[in-house]
Amino acid sequence: MIASAAALEKNFLALLAEFTAGDPMRQGVLWTNLSRREISRRLSEMGTPASRHVVRKLLKKHGLGQRKACKKKSMGVHPDRNAQFENIARFKASSVARGEPVLSIDTKKKELIGNFAREGQTHTQAQVQTLDHDFPSAGQGKLIPHGLYDLARNEGYLHLNTSTETSELCCDSIARWWERHGSKHYPHARRLLMLCDGGGSNASNRHVFKEALQHLADRLGLEIRIAHYPPYCSKHNPIEHRLFAHVTRACQGVTFHTVEIARQFMAKAKTAAGLKVTAEVLGGVYVKGKKVAADFLANMRIVFDEHLPRWNYRAVPANG
Numbered sequence: 001m002i003a004s005a006a007a008l009e010k011n012f013l014a015l016l017a018e019f020t021a022g023d024p025m026r027q028g029v030l031w032t033n034l035s036r037r038e039i040s041r042r043l044s045e046m047g048t049p050a051s052r053h054v055v056r057k058l059l060k061k062h063g064l065g066q067r068k069a070c071k072k073k074s075m076g077v078h079p080d081r082n083a084q085f086e087n088i089a090r091f092k093a094s095s096v097a098r099g100e101p102v103l104s105i106d107t108k109k110k111e112l113i114g115n116f117a118r119e120g121q122t123h124t125q126a127q128v129q130t131l132d133h134d135f136p137s138a139g140q141g142k143l144i145p146h147g148l149y150d151l152a153r154n155e156g157y158l159h160l161n162t163s164t165e166t167s168e169l170c171c172d173s174i175a176r177w178w179e180r181h182g183s184k185h186y187p188h189a190r191r192l193l194m195l196c197d198g199g200g201s202n203a204s205n206r207h208v209f210k211e212a213l214q215h216l217a218d219r220l221g222l223e224i225r226i227a228h229y230p231p232y233c234s235k236h237n238p239i240e241h242r243l244f245a246h247v248t249r250a251c252q253g254v255t256f257h258t259v260e261i262a263r264q265f266m267a268k269a270k271t272a273a274g275l276k277v278t279a280e281v282l283g284g285v286y287v288k289g290k291k292v293a294a295d296f297l298a299n300m301r302i303v304f305d306e307h308l309p310r311w312n313y314r315a316v317p318a319n320g
Contacts, residue, residue, distance in 0.1 A: 004048070007047075007048050008043065008048040008050055008054075008058075009058065011043055011046045011047070011048045012039070012043065012048075012050075012055075012058050013062070014046075015034075015039065015042055015043065015046070016034070016039075016062075016064065036052040036055045036056055036059070037052060039055045039059075040052050040054075040055050043055070077232065078230045078231050078232065078233075080230060080308055080311075081230045081233065083307075083308060084227075084228075084229070084230045084308055084311055084312075085230075085233075085236075087227060087307070087308065087311075087312060088195060088227050088229070091193055091225065091227050091312075092151070092193065092195075095191070095193040096152060098191075099186070099188065099189070100186060100189045100190075100191050100192070100193065101150060101152070101182055101185070101186050101189055101192055101193070102150070102151045102152060102193045102195065103148050103149065103150060103151070103174070103177075103192065103193070103194050103195065104148070104149040104151060104194075104195045104196070104237055104238040104239040104242075104243075105146075105147065105148050105149075105170070105173075105174065105194055105195070105196045105202065105239065106146075106147055106196060106197060106200070106202075106234075106237055106239050106240065106244070107144060107145065107146050107147070107165055107170075107200055107201060108145040108146075108147050108158070108244050108247065109145075109244075109248075110142050110143060110144055110145075110165075111142070111143040111145070111256055111262065112134060112136060112139045112141075112142055112143070112256070113139050113140045113141050113142065113143050113162070113256050113257070113258065113259060113262070114131070114138060114139025114140050114256070114257065115130050115131050115138075115139075115255060115257060116130055116131055116134050116138075116139060116255065116256070117130040117131075117134075117255070118251070118252070118253060118254060118255060118256070119252060119253070120251075120252025120253035120254075121252065121253045122252070122253035122254060128253075128255065130255055140258070141162045142162065143160055143161075143162060143256065143259060143262055144160070144161045144162065144163070144164070144165050144169070145158045145159070145160050145247075145262075145266065145279075146158070146159045146160075146161065146165075146169060146170060146173040146201075146282070147159075147239055147243055147244065147247075148173065148174065148177050148239070149238055149239040149242055149243045150182075150185075151238060151242075153185065154242070154273065154274055154275055154276070155181075155275070155276045155277075155278070156239070156242075156243035156246075156247070156269070156275060156276070156277040156278070157177050157181065157277075157278050157279075157280075158247065158263075158266050158267075158277065158278070158279040158280070159172075159173040159176055159177075159279075159280055159281075159282035160259055160262065160263055160266075160279065160280070160281050160282060161281075161282045161283075161284065161286065162259060163284070163285045163286045163287075164286045164287060164288050165200065165201050165286075166201055166208075166286040166287070166288060166290070167201050167202065167203075167206065167208050167209040167211075167212040167213075168212050168286050168290075169201060169282070169284070169286045170201040170202050170209070170212070171212040171213060171215065171216040172282060172284065173282060174192075174194070174216060175216060175219060175220060176280070176282060178192075178220050178222070181278070189222070190222060190223060191222060191223045191224070191225060192220075192222055192223070192224045192225065193225045193227065194224060194225065194226050194227070195227050195229070195237060195238065196226065196227075196228055196229070196237065197228065197229055197234045197237055198228045198229065198230070198231060198311070202226075202228075204228045204310055204311055205310070207292045207296065207297070208290060208291070208292055210300065210302050210313075210315070211292045211293065211296050211300075213226065213302070213315040214296075214300065214301055214302060214315050216315065217301075217315035217316060217317040218317050218318050220317070221317050221319060222317065223314055223315070223316055223317065224314065224315045225312075225313075225314045226312070226313055226314070226315070227311065227312055228310075228311040228312075230311070242275070243269075243275070243277070246269040246270070246271055246275060246277075247266050247269045247277065249269070250265055250266065250268050250269035250270075251265045251266060251269075259281060260281075263279045263280070263281060264279075266279040267279040301315065301316045301317075301318070302314070302315055302316075303316055
């Protein structure tokens with residue numbers, strides 16, 4: 001038995017030597033891309049049979065395991081990163097003290113509408129069969145879920161559109177929230193604080209977003225303060241982990257045959273902490289490539305902060 005165990009372990013180590021990877025920056029961090037079933041089969045071919053249970057023990061003994069890569073390493077650190085986080089903390093504290101809304105906004109991952117497979121599992125009475133290729137042309141379009149998360153009330157709002165992600169869509173989504181929900185929850189508010197990333201439909205370096213924001217301020221009669229998270233810091237945007245993660249979990253394994261099915265499942269997201277989610281379809285057709293009006297820069301009522309103005313500014317309504 002001793003010789004057999006020794007031979008098994010020798011073959012095991014020889015096998016994994018060819019299929020083991022390591023981290024060049026961290027000594028001792030190893031992993032293998034072979035499954036326990038595959039290791040067991042190869043060991044049998046080498047004359048030392050071992051069950052998957054035995055293989056699992058050998059893997060554990062030598063510190064090898066199956067792990068999923070975690071996106072935790074930032075691609076870079078902006079020199080003004082900490083200063084902007086301090087700004088955001090100050091803006092939030094001030095808005096909460098005044099009883100004014102603080103919204104975290106972003107666009108969730110776009111989804112294909114049609115008979116396409118999605119990650120996750122569901123309980124079904126029969127096998128679910130979907131198309132074997134995710135060709136957009138085989139579906140009914142692409143779903144764009146623009147989200148808003150109310151930090152004080154722990155409420156999420158998703159507005160679903162099927163055209164194109166633009167600054168106009170972003171601002172229409174905010175307007176829909178204010179007109180149907182925000183104005184009731186914050187009847188005395190005169191200002192909104194919006195926390196967002198620096199790219200996409202609310203890009204910090206695009207005049208088209210600022211023009212849409214100016215129209216939004218005029219439409220709502222509210223001053224809208226924007227605070228962008230620094231580059232490489234989108235994971236700190238509250239909506240990512242307080243709303244989107246739970247919406248993803250609620251929709252795992254569900255085939256989005258229609259926009260209505262997607263809406264129903266997204267609205268079911270909840271947490272033990274009391275998260276409530278409202279999902280609505282936002283009609284309208286949005287077109288990319290629009291340019292700002294010729295006189296926008298000359299008549300712009302966007303007020304930039306003296307400190308870090310590229311990330312912190314306010315849209316002031318005409319009657320403000």
